[in-house]
Amino acid sequence: MTFLGIETSCDETGVSIVTHKPGQQFSLNDILSNIVSSQYIHSQLGGVIPELASRAHIQLIAPITKTALAVAKRDFHDLDGIAVTYGPGLVGALLVGLSFAKALAINLHIPFVGINHVEGHIFSLLLSCPELKPPFISLIISGGHTELILVKNYCQYQTLGSTLDDACGEAYDKVARMLNLPYPGGAFIEKLAVNGTHTIRFPIPQMPGYNFSFSGLKTAVLYYLKETKDYRPEDVACSFQETVIDFLWEKIKKVSSDYKINQIGVSGGVAINKRIRSRLSEYGQIYGIKFYFPQPVMCADNGAMIAACGIERYQRFGPSDLSLTVQSRIPSIQ
Ligand code: KG4
Ligand code: ZN
Numbered sequence: 001m002t003f004l005g006i007e008t009s010c011d012e013t014g015v016s017i018v019t020h021k022p023g024q025q026f027s028l029n030d031i032l033s034n035i036v037s038s039q040y041i042h043s044q045l046g047g048v049i050p051e052l053a054s055r056a057h058i059q060l061i062a063p064i065t066k067t068a069l070a071v072a073k074r075d076f077h078d079l080d081g082i083a084v085t086y087g088p089g090l091v092g093a094l095l096v097g098l099s100f101a102k103a104l105a106i107n108l109h110i111p112f113v114g115i116n117h118v119e120g121h122i123f124s125l126l127l128s129c130p131e132l133k134p135p136f137i138s139l140i141i142s143g144g145h146t147e148l149i150l151v152k153n154y155c156q157y158q159t160l161g162s163t164l165d166d167a168c169g170e171a172y173d174k175v176a177r178m179l180n181l182p183y184p185g186g187a188f189i190e191k192l193a194v195n196g197t198h199t200i201r202f203p204i205p206q207m208p209g210y211n212f213s214f215s216g217l218k219t220a221v222l223y224y225l226k227e228t229k230d231y232r233p234e235d236v237a238c239s240f241q242e243t244v245i246d247f248l249w250e251k252i253k254k255v256s257s258d259y260k261i262n263q264i265g266v267s268g269g270v271a272i273n274k275r276i277r278s279r280l281s282e283y284g285q286i287y288g289i290k291f292y293f294p295q296p297v298m299c300a301d302n303g304a305m306i307a308a309c310g311i312e313r314y315q316r317f318g319p320s321d322l323s324l325t326v327q328s329r330i331p332s333i334q
Contacts, residue, residue, distance in 0.1 A: 118147055193275065
């Protein structure tokens with residue numbers, strides 16, 4: 001079964017061709033092509049400008065689709081279906097992908113399947129780690145999301161917690177801005193932190209249950225910078241990052257012990273962070289918890305995770321109705 005996957009929920013235009021034998025484990029070998037164009041215009045402006053994102057998607061979507069087919073050595077007529085992100089995300093950006101996908105599907109007389117972007121990030125894990133099988137806990141940390149999800153079975157979920165304010169990546173981006181680093185700042189904080197020490201004791205956020213909150217930590221960093229004359233940005237970056245990791249670990253430890261599940265998959269743009277990967281894996285070794293991370297190329301938004309999710313959902317639930325429209329927010333995945 002060969003699907004085209006389209007992702008346009010934010011500032012990445014991603015198109016991919018994935019071929020997969022239903023019933024088998026997913027693997028990176030299923031990905032015939034995966035073309036992602038990140039819109040650099042936003043980095044010059046310090047954040048994603050929705051109108052500019054939509055315009056860039058319109059310019060990029062057709063040529064990137066052609067490239068994805070060419071790299072995969074496939075033709076439109078080799079496609080069995082089209083999967084596309086319908087939410088959550090920026091409405092105008094989502095509309096570009098969804099309208100393009102519907103038009104193609106109608107024209108080619110093939111099914112289309114609308115995909116929740118958050119579920120897509122779970123499939124980036126399944127593609128990268130064929131040995132990972134449900135039940136497992138999925139932690140999604142990105143610029144727009146921080147979600148703790150129980151994956152009971154394929155396409156069967158229970159959302160256990162999410163952020164009540166800023167997303168994890170958003171906190172990285174805001175702290176990066178305070179330190180005059182470029183946008184998006186996650187990778188710059190990680191790089192700076194390598195030469196820093198954890199000398200500043202920012203408080204670990206206190207949140208009941210499985211929910212997250214990052215705005216208090218962000219504000220603590222802001223006040224520290226305002227009130228301190230001589231600080232090393234490296235130490236600020238390192239101390240912020242270590243506090244984030246300890247916070248994530250606290251939640252993971254709790255959920256793993258409460259649900260008696262020791263397989264944890266971490267995905268989303270922030271999951272590319274090497275320090276987060278190594279610290280969580282070290283904690284996990286002490287507590288008998290096994291961590292899974294996607295290949296770095298699968299961490300950021302991409303069409304392959306959407307295509308893989310589309311194939312699985314199509315097998316289980318059939319196509320989406322053409323009346324499906326975009327949704328900027330979707331409370332939780334099921
Ligand atoms: O998944 P993604 O590409 O887009 C969303 O769905 O939001 O994630 C982008 C986020 C940004 O906030 C970016 O700063 C963060 O991922 N990020 C990182 C790193 N690389 C990207 N955060 C921490 N460390 C990194 N190395
Ligand atoms: Zn994402």
